[in-house]
Amino acid sequence: MNNSLKALIEACRAGEADYQDLIDRVPYARFLGIELRVQGEELTFILPRNPENIGNPTLPALHGGAVAGFMEQAAIIFILLEMGEPRVPKTIDFTIDYLRAGLFRDTFAECRITRLGRRIANVHISAWQKRRDEPITIARAHFLLSEENN
Amino acid sequence: MTDNSVPYTRIDVCNRSLETVRHSRNLGMEVLSAEESGVRVRMPWREDLVGNPDTGVLHGGAIFAMMDQAGGMANSCRLYPNFEITPTIDFRVDHLHAPTPGKAVICQASCYRLTTHVTFVRLTTWEEGMEDGEPVATGLATYTRMKLDKNGRVTS
Structure with missing residues (x-):
């Protein structure tokens, strides 16, 4: 575990650092342009309307992969x-249902941890x-919740 | 099988879709082969697609986006020479192990079942040069078929 990440997460949790610094640390998150809004203790993630994330140019519609x-x-x-100790999770599997077309506009997401085990977390995202x-x-x-040295 | 009466090939169809889909172009995707049985695409490792800056491993989301696009092109290859839009219904990806930082990834996508309204696709992704070895990810997806008229409008 990189100490700077751990320190940043702790600073975010303590309200001493901007959550956006955590997101901007991930190159792919910057590639998509992800933002985070905090209201009380609720986290809402935002994928701002961005032509770089378009999949179907005629509709136009967002790329399903960008939304995923x-x-x-x-x-x-x-x-x-949300976790007591900051550990970088690795994706084991990801399953998505597309219910409506993603229009060319801002997209929001919220997460809910269905089960947080010692090694595995199950998360629902809407x-x-x-x-x-x-x-x-x-x-x-x-x-998969990595060990400290991973 | 090649039908000489059709003025474009499957690989043309796939390249055309990559040209028009801006986000897939941004991922640096390229088509390696396109047959009725499936399509093979490549996505380079790139610094801005990294998910964990401490390890340099590609983000699962980048791999997902590449695979979703590959699945759509597998549909186009199966439907060729007809053209339809095939929005994704659902998609599952299993990340079997992390690809080596700096290495491109290769995805093979095949539409193994086509019904009136739905296509079924399976996908395998390897590290480049390891296509005979263990995949880094596997995927399973369904897409819905939206037929187009001569003017490109959706008819069903």
Whole structure:
């Protein structure tokens, strides 16, 4: 475990560092342009409307892969911030259902840890654009919680 | 089988879709081969696609996005010479082990079942040069078929 990451997570949890610094540390999160909004203790992840993330140019619609990557990264950040000890989770599997077309507009995501075991976390992720109760995608993923030296 | 009456090949169809899908172009994807039985694509390792800056391993999301696109192209290869839009219904990817930092990844995607409304696709991703060895990821997906008329409008 990289100490700078651990220190950054602890600073975020203590309210001494900006959560965005944690997201911006991940190159792929910057590639997608992921942002994070904190309201009270609730974390909402944002994939701002960005032409780089377009899949179907005629509709236009977001690339399903960009939405999936956004949700996976949201879950990883969520686990880091929710867990007592910061450990970098590795994705074991990721399963997504596409319910509605992802329009060319801002996309939001929230995460819920269904089960946090000693080694494996099961996370549910929901993404929406217009209304939270009209998700465009829902996903379920398992993450391996690495040991300190991984 | 090659039908000389069709003025474009499967690889043309796949390259065309990569040209128009901006996000896949951004991933640096390229088509290596395109047959009725499946498509093979490549995505380079790139610093901006890294998920863990401490290890340099590609982000699972980047691998997912590449595989989802490959699945769509496997549909196009199966549907050739007809053209349809095939939005993803659901997609599962298993990350079997992390690809080596600095190494490109290769994905083989095959549409193994085509019904009136749905396509079924399986996918395997390896590290480049390790295509005969253990995959880094496997995927299983379904897509829905949206047929287009001559003007490119969705008919069903």
